[in-house]
Amino acid sequence: MIDALAVRAPWYVVGVALGLVVVAALLTINQRIGAVGGYSDIVDRLNGRSAGLGWRAWFLFGIIGGSALFVMLGGGTGAQDGYGWLTRALGDRFELLAAPILLLAGILIGYGAKTAGGCTSGNGLCGSSLGSPASLAATATFMATAVATTLALSLVA
Amino acid sequence: MSHRVVAIGLGLLFGFMISWGHFTDPDEIREMLLVQDPYLWKMFATAVAVAFAGSRLIRGRRAWLVRERVSWTTTPPGRHHLVGAVTFGIGWAVAASCPAPIAAQLAQGVWWSAFTFAGVAIGVQLYQRGRAGAPHVDAGPDTPSEVTAGALPAGPSRRGGRDASRIRATAASGS
Numbered sequence: 505m506i507d508a509l510a511v512r513a514p515w516y517v518v519g520v521a522l523g524l525v526v527v528a529a530l531l532t533i534n535q536r537i538g539a540v541g542g543y544s545d546i547v548d549r550l551n552g553r554s555a556g557l558g559w560r561a562w563f564l565f566g567i568i569g570g571s572a573l574f575v576m577l578g579g580g581t582g583a584q585d586g587y588g589w590l591t592r593a594l595g596d597r598f599e600l601l602a603a604p605i606l607l608l609a610g611i612l613i614g615y616g617a618k619t620a621g622g623c624t625s626g627n628g629l630c631g632s633s634l635g636s637p638a639s640l641a642a643t644a645t646f647m648a649t650a651v652a653t654t655l656a657l658s659l660v661a
Numbered sequence: 662m663s664h665r666v667v668a669i670g671l672g673l674l675f676g677f678m679i680s681w682g683h684f685t686d687p688d689e690i691r692e693m694l695l696v697q698d699p700y701l702w703k704m705f706a707t708a709v710a711v712a713f714a715g716s717r718l719i720r721g722r723r724a725w726l727v728r729e730r731v732s733w734t735t736t737p738p739g740r741h742h743l744v745g746a747v748t749f750g751i752g753w754a755v756a757a758s759c760p761a762p763i764a765a766q767l768a769q770g771v772w773w774s775a776f777t778f779a780g781v782a783i784g785v786q787l788y789q790r791g792r793a794g795a796p797h798v799d800a801g802p803d804t805p806s807e808v809t810a811g812a813l814p815a816g817p818s819r820r821g822g823r824d825a826s827r828i829r830a831t832a833a834s835g836s
């Protein structure tokens with residue numbers, strides 16, 4: 505167990521590490537990281553559209569492994585029982601409604617990220633840092649939309 | 662094989678760090694989106710700054726594991742980027758999570774995220790199905806639309822990499 509993992513890391517430690525992941529992907533295999541690409545690889549493989557899993561699927565598996573490693577080393581995730589604000593807002597009586605709500609939210613995330621050409625990591629982190637006008641526009645749009653939607657939800661829930 | 666090993670290694674680091682930064686906690690993300698907690702904004706800005714500087718430092722150098730020089734091309738924004746971003750932003754706000762943290766949540770026993778994970782896969786499938794009948798240029802499963810990295814043969818000089826990257830055509834495909 506590592507005591508330092510029990511509390512949230514300083515923002516600059518996490519920020520530098522994630523930035524270096526982008527640089528390392530370019531420096532080693534000359535590729536751009538993106539999490540939603542991993543979902544695409546898995547879906548394409550399951551549908552038989554590709555003969556094998558692409559490297560982005562393995563990147564996604566690595567993310568799952570890194571998260572598991574963090575917990576095994578004693579990391580505190582901050583997560584509570586249930587699904588945070590959503591299950592609290594629904595209460596015990598309607599808690600199960602969180603399942604279809606999260607499924608629908610996931611569909612919006614997956615479809616939207618594919619349409620926009622990337623997600624928070626692909627467009628927001630990687631594309632923006634590489635100076636892509638498309639990624640910068642997409643990032644500004646999804647961040648503004650998310651902030652506005654969250655503020656609107658906070659008024660009703 | 663080298664791509665797979667590197668991807669797993671970088672994914673491990675990525676997943677570990679987003680977990681340590683509590684990116685996997687829906688409440689932390691919600692506080693960020695309510696502009697109540699600057700932590701994740703500062704972290705995000707730092708990551709972009711580091712990646713911006715680092716990518717410029719290595720641009721044109723030979724990549725370690727492939728016979729290419731580090732390069733990328735970019736495209737201007739189109740309507741689909743904005744429509745997709747609005748759709749993504751609504752989903753992000755409701756779930757208070759995005760594709761990488763959703764996967765990381767699964768490993769932390771946040772079982773509600775199984776629904777979000779399945780939803781993302783369904784959304785990707787719906788997009789792929791919609792694209793199946795539409796004519797488009799597919800640059801391959803590893804090539805995102807906004808920034809196309811790689812596939813530039815290694816030459817004798819850094820300048821060659823930069824110049825060639827400027828004139829490369831950028832193909833459109835989903836990431």
